[in-house]
Amino acid sequence: MNEGGIFYQAFVFLTAAVITVPVAKRLGLGSVLGYLIAGIAIGPFALDFVGEKGQDIMHFAEFGVVMMLFLVGLELEPALLWRMRTPILGLGGLQVGLTAAAITLAGLALGQHWQASLAIGLTLALSSTAIVLQTLNEKGLLPTRAGQSSFSVLLFQDIAVIPILAVLPLLATKVMHHDGHHGDGHAATTWVEGMPAWAQTLAVLCAVAAVILAGRFLIVPAFRAIARTGLRELFTAGALLLVIGIALLMTRVGLSPALGTFLAGVVLANSEYRHELESDIEPFKGLLLGLFFIAVGASIDFDLVASRPAQIAGLVAGLIAIKLVILLALGKLFRLSLDQNLLFGLSMAQGGEFAFVLFSFASQNGVLGQELVGPLVAVVAVSMALAPMLMLLNEKLIQPRFGTKEAGPRDADEIHEENPVILAGFGRFGHSVGRLLLANGVGTTILDVDSDQVDLLRKLGLKVFYGDASRVDLLQAAGAGKARLLIVAVDAPEKGREIIHTARKHFPQLRILARARGRYEAYDLIEDGVEFVYRETLDSSLRLGVDALCHLGFRRHQALRAARKFRRHDEAAVQELVHMRSDRKAYMIRARQIIGDVERIIREEVELGRKPSPDAAWDTNSMLDEYGRKS
Amino acid sequence: MHSILILFAHPALERSRVNVRLAAAARDLPGVTFHDLYQRYPDFDIDVAREQELLESHDIVVMQHPFYWYSTPALIKEWEDLVLQHGWAYGSGGTALAGKTMLNALTAGAPEEAYCRVGRNRYTVRELLAPLEQTALLCGMDYLPPFIVHATHTLDASDIDRHAADYRRVLEGLRDGVLDRDAVKDAVRLNADLDVALPATEEG
Incomplete structure (x- = not known):
């Protein structure tokens, strides 16, 4: 052999x-x-x-x-x-x-x-x-x-x-x-x-x-x-x-x-x-x-x-x-x-x-x-x-057996709160989301699987519960039957998808907002039927890009508008490309087209008024054409 | 029957007392499209193509807003700057808005007496709205005297209800084409005496 x-x-x-x-x-x-x-x-x-x-x-x-x-x-x-x-x-x-x-x-x-x-x-x-x-x-x-x-x-x-x-x-x-x-x-x-x-x-x-x-x-x-x-x-x-x-x-x-x-x-x-x-x-x-x-x-x-x-x-x-x-x-x-x-x-x-x-x-x-x-x-x-x-x-x-014991008594008082939001994952991403919601007085039930992190946060005065949100009983105890939003901000992508799967199956009324690390995870989530997907680095990388343009002498407002436009096109591209990912070749061809398109659109904006753009009213070329010639 | 587009602009609706009630009275009226600008464009990133489509598909444009520094909240100004494009709204070939009607419906903190030559504000609201009136005229639109709720800080709930009902009547009259435009042409405000502008209703 x-x-x-x-x-x-x-x-x-x-x-x-x-x-x-x-x-x-x-x-x-x-x-x-x-x-x-x-x-x-x-x-x-x-x-x-x-x-x-x-x-x-x-x-x-x-x-x-x-x-x-x-x-x-x-x-x-x-x-x-x-x-x-x-x-x-x-x-x-x-x-x-x-x-x-x-x-x-x-x-x-x-x-x-x-x-x-x-x-x-x-x-x-x-x-x-x-x-x-x-x-x-x-x-x-x-x-x-x-x-x-x-x-x-x-x-x-x-x-x-x-x-x-x-x-x-x-x-x-x-x-x-x-x-x-x-x-x-x-x-x-x-x-x-x-x-x-x-x-x-x-x-x-x-x-x-x-x-x-x-x-x-x-x-x-x-x-x-x-x-x-x-x-x-x-x-x-x-x-x-x-x-x-x-x-x-x-x-x-x-x-x-x-x-x-x-x-x-x-x-x-x-x-x-x-x-x-x-x-x-x-x-x-x-x-x-x-x-x-x-x-x-x-x-x-x-x-x-x-x-x-x-x-x-x-x-x-x-x-x-x-x-x-x-x-x-x-x-x-x-x-x-x-x-x-x-x-x-x-x-x-x-x-x-x-x-x-x-x-x-x-x-x-x-x-x-x-x-x-x-x-x-x-x-x-x-x-x-x-x-x-x-x-x-x-x-x-x-x-799971142990987790029930641990989370059970803690969750008991939670059920009475019936918060409108359940936040799964309170790490480096969920943390900011949760605090923004709490600062706005939005009742948020926070779950995390890292029990030491939970204890630490509790010492800081944040009401965080230990528990794996991919379990139906735990979601139920956290008030998923009455809540309006489920925010999935856990670190491990597979765990996130498990949570989403459970929630969609058992609590279809929940609107799900999910964190994605990058483009491919975003595709996964969109395919899983998640309507609101957030790529975690998109916003900060665009902000950095805006600042980079400004350091090079671009006007802040122009850089910001370019970033917005970029983001709009990029989000649309994700929604479009998700349907092509199985066909590698078609995907690459279309992705390349889109990259070219976005660059062209933004460049036209920079070079001013070639085509009607959303900001064309700030452009004075057509006015110069109509009124400028007479003088 | 005319279609009405309400361009609603309030940057802090959660704190509003009067505008929120006027909005509630107008929101569900048949034939009215209630367009909440600060809700749609919280970051001022206005979708110009969509705004132009909306304008093209309506006959009457109502800007509903609080009166800030003798003018509109900032988003309406941004909206004007971007949406009313040369060659579309005005200038050669700019006839998209021609023949349509424009109305400002606003709330002001000061009483009506403050808005006159001898008052604190020296001008009438209608005069202060001259830039908007002129904008409408340049676009070939018919500009109506403003609908104004004065002295908002002193109104109680029943006063506000009355103004909201008036607002609704005006919108219905505009929609149904029964508002007598000639009768109110020179009025300081559209709602100075609604019985002049509109046919009598059951509640009078």
Whole structure:
């Protein structure tokens, strides 16, 4: 079944992704689960399209993680790190420390050496940055307190990998042996093989120092030289070269390439090329990360799982339980409200991609035997595959039940108010809308899904209710049966459409005013039957445009009229183009026409009176023609 | 039967006492199109083509508004500047409004006595409306003496009701073509004595 060619493999991976991910998204499962299912489907234990059973395809995937960590590193400028020091060090440190300790104890209880137990504990304490960040981001939950807490802990874990890697060789109980199982497939040629443990630790520290020094003194000047050529693709090539080069160097000294590029990212976070690098690497990362999830799915050793199902299931359950209990306890300690805490705990209760690297490293260094590493890798992979499902479970089953409990008593007095307006979403957009309405004495029932934000706003004296407005019972409790307007201003577009769908079905009398991020979301909303759609950046961008014209010497009134005209045409264009979006070609042709038309109309205005325009009466050309000639 | 277009202009209708009642009396009259300019163009972004269509499809244009600084609220001035285009409303080929009728219906805070040579305002309202009258004439329109509600601050509810009823009668008379234009030609205000202008009604 397995053709060796890279095109064949690429074809299989891409086909699986293109088929399963849209289906998974349509079913509300999220893209990560879609990729994982695709991976299981094409993996050696189902359709067997890629890789033989013994063949390790993780090295395929590793590069997605390598790039993701480079990008995570790039976002981590020291100032941001400093601001988040409490949650990172406190929450993250406690999470890693306590979880590692608990798992180490569990290992000892199961009869392992303390060295092996500690190695397993440290490794399994880590969660999956890739799955958690991707899923939270997709659901629009990253800005919530739970999302921020997750991010902090993941960050600490990413950093903690460095000392863990340095410590692992010291835990060796056997003489180094070479067993052929390598997470990255390159480890056979490391320079440090055969060195004593202390020398290997030293080599790791030297490599880290080398990356930092190179980032400071070598990489930036190199990019400066590349940038001077003015060739964009050369810059992309340079960025890729950097990532691949560091990955190679790191594998040579026996370190994880992901870790090396992460370090390089942090070092370059303050450089002037940060955004350039980000936008160059981002598309590669997106594609490769999908590949990574597929590989995780494909790497689950179902033979192993099938041979001892009870043991694997027990270990997975134990791992998730230990991590969940500790996460929830820490969430409580750091004053997350119950629903945020559940989100935080259930998001992070899985093994992480670093485990693959660390287990293979530990095995190479004689810390863990192959008989341990096999099942452990399977446990991590299964827990990662379960992670999106846990989050789904939280969203669909736990939160609604909990949410009712939370929102029920609060809503009770609300029903008597019977406000004419229900505002869903009180973030950076809904906030201004709500305050304008309240300032005008308009009774507005405000709902938001971020309970910590709700508590904060309540402390500021704003009556905001916690609750997911896409639920019929909650809308009912908020007075949707009697209200006149429903304003949908939530951050996540999919959530917004869900709310609109529910409202239109159950409360058809409600007039819906909805926020759209941009043109394509506006199309979605118009297609969903929303009459009043507001693109959130249109007004401010036109205002900026007006000011720009004024700075160039245009009269304010002329600039303002031009902007109004632009806006009128643009709004009309959205209403027209929405019917053509399925036909890409017709859409592009018409869109181009409209852009040309608007430019022409506005230019005619500037050049005065070629055609009757709405402001033609302010033009005196026709008067000059009629009366001017006589004088 | 003539069609009437009321160009209603009040920038703060929510605070109005008198105009709001006059508007209510006129709003639902058959044959009347009530066009609330500040509602339609809150940002003064006037749709000229639409305004011209409206004018073309009506026979009588009534500007209803409070009397601000001896004139109209600003939006009516903007409306005139933009809508009454050269070559359309006046000038060569500008005959779109010819033969139509124009009337100002306004409310003024000061009593009628203030609007005369010896009064505080030195001119009659009709004189102060000269720019509007001349605008109408330049467009070939027939200009009627203004319908004025004076001393609005001192009116009680029943006074206002009476003025609203008068306004409605005038609009009906104009619509039905029974208002005696010659009889009121030189009146200071159209509603000085409605029994002269209009045939007697049941309520007298």
